[in-house]
Amino acid sequence: MHVVFLSEHFHKRPSGPRKACLELARAMEQQGHRVSLIGMAPRNEDEAWTGSGPACLRRYAWRWLPVRLGRPRFFARELARLHAQSPIDAVLAMGLEAGAAALRFRAQSGVPYVLNPRSYLGEAVGHPKFSLARRLTEQCNGFIALSPAACKAWFARLGSEVPGLARGIFNGCTPGRPSGPQSAHREPMILSVGMLRRTKGHHLVIRALAELKRQPWTLLIAGDGKERAHLERDITRLGLTSKVKLAGLVDRGELDALYGQADFFCLFPIYFEACGNAFLEAMAAGLPIVASQAGGVPEVLATEHGRGVRLVPLRGAADVDEDLVLPDLVAALADQLAIRRGTPPWTAQSIALTCRAETLTWQHAAQGYIEVLAQARLTAPQPLRILGPPRPPRYSL
Numbered sequence: 082m083h084v085v086f087l088s089e090h091f092h093k094r095p096s097g098p099r100k101a102c103l104e105l106a107r108a109m110e111q112q113g114h115r116v117s118l119i120g121m122a123p124r125n126e127d128e129a130w131t132g133s134g135p136a137c138l139r140r141y142a143w144r145w146l147p148v149r150l151g152r153p154r155f156f157a158r159e160l161a162r163l164h165a166q167s168p169i170d171a172v173l174a175m176g177l178e179a180g181a182a183a184l185r186f187r188a189q190s191g192v193p194y195v196l197n198p199r200s201y202l203g204e205a206v207g208h209p210k211f212s213l214a215r216r217l218t219e220q221c222n223g224f225i226a227l228s229p230a231a232c233k234a235w236f237a238r239l240g241s242e243v244p245g246l247a248r249g250i251f252n253g254c255t256p257g258r259p260s261g262p263q264s265a266h267r268e269p270m271i272l273s274v275g276m277l278r279r280t281k282g283h284h285l286v287i288r289a290l291a292e293l294k295r296q297p298w299t300l301l302i303a304g305d306g307k308e309r310a311h312l313e314r315d316i317t318r319l320g321l322t323s324k325v326k327l328a329g330l331v332d333r334g335e336l337d338a339l340y341g342q343a344d345f346f347c348l349f350p351i352y353f354e355a356c357g358n359a360f361l362e363a364m365a366a367g368l369p370i371v372a373s374q375a376g377g378v379p380e381v382l383a384t385e386h387g388r389g390v391r392l393v394p395l396r397g398a399a400d401v402d403e404d405l406v407l408p409d410l411v412a413a414l415a416d417q418l419a420i421r422r423g424t425p426p427w428t429a430q431s432i433a434l435t436c437r438a439e440t441l442t443w444q445h446a447a448q449g450y451i452e453v454l455a456q457a458r459l460t461a462p463q464p465l466r467i468l469g470p471p472r473p474p475r476y477s478l
Contacts, residue, residue: 092122108447156182193222201353223457227356228377253443272343277306282349367431389430
């Protein structure tokens with residue numbers, strides 16, 4: 082089967098969509114399928130990747146046409162060009178604009194598409210994005226969300242049951258604890274990986290750890306973003322400059338080394354986290370994890386008997402009040418910091434985490450995608466069964 086990934090964010094490095102494309106393509110190729118990619122980028126280029134041919138990245142140049150109208154036409158034209166060279170069996174549209182292009186291309190060619198929105202639908206009813214999401218979901222030949230919880234939440238927002246053509250499929254990981262330099266006399270290291278955005282909850286983790294100044298720990302946050310200046314001010318104001326480090330963006334090799342050096346992992350999203358690649362990587366590394374119960378996080382971290390995982394509830398379905406969350410987070414972090422490397426409890430937790438990671442490999446993810454894509458070739462779009470009015474967003478940011 083020849084599958085085309087249509088991605089809006091593949092050119093961003095590093096990014097979750099880019100990693101998912103690379104790993105899924107590699108796994109699908111190993112299972113005997115042909116995978117191509119068309120994406121948007123600041124400039125035209127054909128980039129080497131793990132698929133059957135170079136990733137075709139093209140600059141959107143139709144400045145005279147609004148983006149929401151122009152991108153679908155732009156993508157559809159590139160799909161038609163590829164289809165003429167090598168017939169496409171199915172399109173995997175990653176994102177709503179990619180979905181609009183796949184819908185347009187299907188009208189021209191008859192090639193089915195599977196929609197993967199990659200996020201939660203938080204826009205209000207009547208917003209153009211909400212209307213587009215509803216139309217694409219009604220018309221798609223198959224639907225994939227990044228977790229069962231994300232799949233259920235997407236259709237609940239539309240006022241519909243989850244249809245048979247929809248599935249929640251986790252991203253994958255590569256089990257095995259990376260190696261890294263160790264020291265028997267250093268303070269326990271807490272690692273956090275994620276873009277520096279307020280919705281990732283880094284500010285809450287820093288505030289929580291400020292209550293534990295006298296305990297031995299260091300926090301390293303890998304990632305960058307517009308929230309960096311605010312976090313730096315918080316670190317200085319709370320007197321944590323010697324204990325918290327903002328490492329910025331790190332490459333794959335350095336990130337693997339950090340997973341190998343760390344003792345614990347903590348990330349506290351306060352929005353609907355559909356899956357979370359960083360949680361998968363931390364679990365594969367066998368790191369005990371402290372996290373919020375946002376979105377699909379509890380499903381991703383569903384280890385045997387909950388070993389190695391401490392989940393803190395967000396206290397409500399609407400506005401998130403960080404002062405209400407903070408005491409629970411402090412307690413959870415204190416419990417985790419009491420664990421020491423090499424003790425039986427840590428070993429048992431590490432085994433539970435890595436066992437869970439072994440069930441969530443990229444090969445497993447690719448097999449699920451292939452099943453949905455193969456079924457999409459046989460399935461005509463079916464209108465959603467509307468049960469009632471669309472529900473309000475689960476989280477208000």
